[in-house]
Amino acid sequence: MPPRGTTSKFFQKKQQRDSSSEEESSEASEEEEIKTRVTRSKTKPSTSKKASSSTSNKKKKPIDEDDEDFEVLSFSEEDTSSEEEYKVAKKKNTKAKATTKTKGSQSKSTRTTKRKKKEESDSSEGEEEEEQQKKKKKKTTKSNPNGPKLTEKQREEMNQIIKKIGESKKLFIGCHVSYGSKGVETAPIAAYETGCYGGFAFFLGNQKTYSQKEYTDKMVSTFIENCKKYNYDPKNLLPHASYLINLANPDQTKLEKSKTLFLSEYQKCERLGAVRYNFHPGSTVGATTLEAGCKQIAECINWANEQTVGVCSVLECTAGGGHSIGHKFEHLKMIIDHVEDKNRVGVCLDTCHMFAAGYDLRTQEGCEKVFNEFDEIVGFKYLKGMHLNDSKVKLGTKKDRHENLGKGHLGIEVFKYIVNNENFRNIPMVLETPEGLYADEIQELYSYYNEKEVKPESTIDE
Numbered sequence: 381m382p383p384r385g386t387t388s389k390f391f392q393k394k395q396q397r398d399s400s401s402e403e404e405s406s407e408a409s410e411e412e413e414i415k416t417r418v419t420r421s422k423t424k425p426s427t428s429k430k431a432s433s434s435t436s437n438k439k440k441k442p443i444d445e446d447d448e449d450f451e452v453l454s455f456s457e458e459d460t461s462s463e464e465e466y467k468v469a470k471k472k473n474t475k476a477k478a479t480t481k482t483k484g485s486q487s488k489s490t491r492t493t494k495r496k497k498k499e500e501s502d503s504s505e506g507e508e509e510e511e512q513q514k515k516k517k518k519k520t521t522k523s524n525p526n527g528p529k530l531t532e533k534q535r536e537e538m539n540q541i542i543k544k545i546g547e548s549k550k551l552f553i554g555c556h557v558s559y560g561s562k563g564v565e566t567a568p569i570a571a572y573e574t575g576c577y578g579g580f581a582f583f584l585g586n587q588k589t590y591s592q593k594e595y596t597d598k599m600v601s602t603f604i605e606n607c608k609k610y611n612y613d614p615k616n617l618l619p620h621a622s623y624l625i626n627l628a629n630p631d632q633t634k635l636e637k638s639k640t641l642f643l644s645e646y647q648k649c650e651r652l653g654a655v656r657y658n659f660h661p662g663s664t665v666g667a668t669t670l671e672a673g674c675k676q677i678a679e680c681i682n683w684a685n686e687q688t689v690g691v692c693s694v695l696e697c698t699a700g701g702g703h704s705i706g707h708k709f710e711h712l713k714m715i716i717d718h719v720e721d722k723n724r725v726g727v728c729l730d731t732c733h734m735f736a737a738g739y740d741l742r743t744q745e746g747c748e749k750v751f752n753e754f755d756e757i758v759g760f761k762y763l764k765g766m767h768l769n770d771s772k773v774k775l776g777t778k779k780d781r782h783e784n785l786g787k788g789h790l791g792i793e794v795f796k797y798i799v800n801n802e803n804f805r806n807i808p809m810v811l812e813t814p815e816g817l818y819a820d821e822i823q824e825l826y827s828y829y830n831e832k833e834v835k836p837e838s839t840i841d842e
């Protein structure tokens with residue numbers, strides 16, 4: 381195992397599971413799933429962080445209505461694949477939090493203050509915190525309890541090794557970065573500072589509103605410049621869609637809202653030059669058939685493809701909670717079958733979701749079997765990205781709880797398999813794991829290459 385140690389201000393800010401929405405919902409059918417989420421929320425380690433204060437598109441932190449209750453969702457709520465589920469989760473979660481947040485009864489400024497206080501108490505949020513994290517960075521390296529310490533020299537050596545393997549093998553491993561209130565144009569900088577090699581993921585805008593702000597031309601040009609500067613190929617970016625989107629919803633009014641946001645984010649990708657747009661297929665919300673849901677998702681993709689150029693829809697496999705679509709390879713295949721331009725549809729496999737959905741990836745043999753099945757049903761040519769996460773829950777439990785690599789029920793074999801398998805080349809592979817160990821985990825993943833440990837030479841003497 382390569383040493384763990386350094387933390388970064390960027391990953392300290394995320395990883396908070398939070399299902400938030402302002403609207404009410406009466407989707408009683410999702411009750412069970414929601415309970416799970418509330419439990420998850422309650423059992424979150426005390427070190428869990430509020431997500432970044434804003435992914436607003438303005439540098440200046442906005443205080444408009446859209447931003448009011450805005451908190452970035454972490455990626456561990458992938459089973460929140462429908463608007464309804466999302467709303468119920470918010471409702472329940474709000475109750476669970478009880479004193480944390482009160483809707484409607486407080487002034488905006490009071491609520492903002494409350495949020496700020498909570499964020500501060502989580503010692504994770506805001507620019508001040510970022511500054512403090514920055515200052516503490518070296519100290520953190522020494523105090524991290526998660527493993528052997530890495531000196532600056534060793535880290536530098538490790539980075540050289542990563543560069544070498546990354547370049548020669550087209551192995552692009554990064555993580556999901558948040559950019560807070562600094563604007564999307566700073567995402568490539570955050571990725572670079574976090575240690576992403578070749579690729580990274582990010583949210584395109586405010587996760588809580590259907591009316592995201594548009595990017596300014598300046599933001600777009602700066603984003604593109606920063607990608608060039610830090611050597612991120614647009615095809616290795618894996619922007620993540622808003623969780624509000626549910627293209628499978630049979631309710632026409634709700635579908636229209638989802639479609640509008642979907643297209644808006646699709647166009648944002650187009651402007652940024654990001655050619656892969658990662659989203660959760662959706663949920664039937666128990667009100668339509670799987671087949672009808674898949675067909676409708678494909679029709680939405682066709683509709684968005686007609687209005688854009690070059691962007692590829694990347695369907696993420698899901699854990700299978702509620703009525704979500706995408707937890708079987710057959711679902712993904714069914715959607716792809718209905719998409720007209722096969723060059724503009726693909727798949728992102730999330731190891732945690734696959735495991736939760738019942739695909740046993742705990743051994744090399746298991747991986748071989750599962751990925752062969754994927755190849756037969758969907759085909760590796762459609763693989764446009766990976767989410768690399770361990771799982772807090774057991775095989776087939778259909779719950780989506782991400783865990784740090786090697787600390788969950790999934791284990792590390794699948795990651796060794798992926799890093800050493802030619803099918804996983806030339807695509808963005810991003811971590812969505814909790815608790816700020818991205819830099820270490822990225823290094824760890826590269827160390828699996830060739831199934832032998834790759835360590836900085838200077839660690840050998842120790």
Ligand SMILES: [Zn+2]
Nearest residue numbers: 455730767812
């Ligand atoms: Zn994921």
